[in-house]
Amino acid sequence: MKRLANFLFEVGMLKRTPRTGFQFLGSGAESVAEHSFRTAIIGYTLAKLDGQADPARVMQLCLFHDLPEARTGDLNYVNKKYVKADEARAVADLAATLPFGEEYQETLREFGAGESHEARLAHDADQLEMILALKEYKDLGNRNADEWYPYSLKRLRTDTARKLAETIWTTDSSRWWFEGEDEAWWVKGAK
Numbered sequence: 001m002k003r004l005a006n007f008l009f010e011v012g013m014l015k016r017t018p019r020t021g022f023q024f025l026g027s028g029a030e031s032v033a034e035h036s037f038r039t040a041i042i043g044y045t046l047a048k049l050d051g052q053a054d055p056a057r058v059m060q061l062c063l064f065h066d067l068p069e070a071r072t073g074d075l076n077y078v079n080k081k082y083v084k085a086d087e088a089r090a091v092a093d094l095a096a097t098l099p100f101g102e103e104y105q106e107t108l109r110e111f112g113a114g115e116s117h118e119a120r121l122a123h124d125a126d127q128l129e130m131i132l133a134l135k136e137y138k139d140l141g142n143r144n145a146d147e148w149y150p151y152s153l154k155r156l157r158t159d160t161a162r163k164l165a166e167t168i169w170t171t172d173s174s175r176w177w178f179e180g181e182d183e184a185w186w187v188k189g190a191k
Contacts, residue, residue, distance in 0.1 A: 003097045010094070013070040021076035021130075027142050028133060032069050035129055036062065042132075043125035049160050053118050061111045061122035064104065067094070114157070124161035127152050131165050136173045 014033035022028040043062035047055035066074070071094070072085035091108050095101030110119050131152050138145035149169060156162050178186075 004099075007094070007098060010070045011067065014066070017069055017074060019076075020074045020079065022133075024076065024078065025134075025137060025142060025144050025148065027140070028137050030133065032066050032074055036066050038132070039063075039065070039122075039125045039129045042128050043122050046121045046125055046128075046158070046160055046164070047118070049164075050117075050121060050158070053121050057118045058121045058125070060107060061119055062125050064107045065111045065122060065126060067104075068108070120157045121161075124156050124158050127155045128161055128165060128168070131168055132173075135168055135171070139173045 011033075014036065015031050017032040019030045019032060019035055022030065040059045040062040043058040044055050047053040047058040068085075068087045068090040071090040072087055075083055075085055091105055095105045098104055110116055111122055114120060114123050131149065134145040134148050134152065138149075153162070153165055156165060
């Protein structure tokens, strides 16, 4: 039980591990845990849209894909040009402490290989989460988001993800909470 407690504390580190790419975007901040949560929801959504994938497996891949960053930190594309994280060691060291260590390692291998249908959807969920963040920052006036979007779009592997990305990019990120409400609600707080 002590090793499982330590594992859960390690997972908690992701709440305090910042995603570092936003420093180059010029605005925005997000923890690895925030990213992983929305990625898992996106993965579930893609799997349901797809109809052929196992939604639970896609969610598992999404939730675990950045777990090694509790040990390595998040390296953005610029960092990766100069710094090599020993992610395999981080995965192996954690796996050695878990009763489901082999399953954990297999999950990370599957995500990294990107060959299974579920792994491709999980990869796309990871990219779509970035596209959502970019769109949110674009709508708040970040001019750099338009430059980043095409690169994220090119990383998508499935048609479903590409269609969703196009819709995301043309949808106002702040309108979801206005949809369906009449003016009386926003004036009086009641219909």
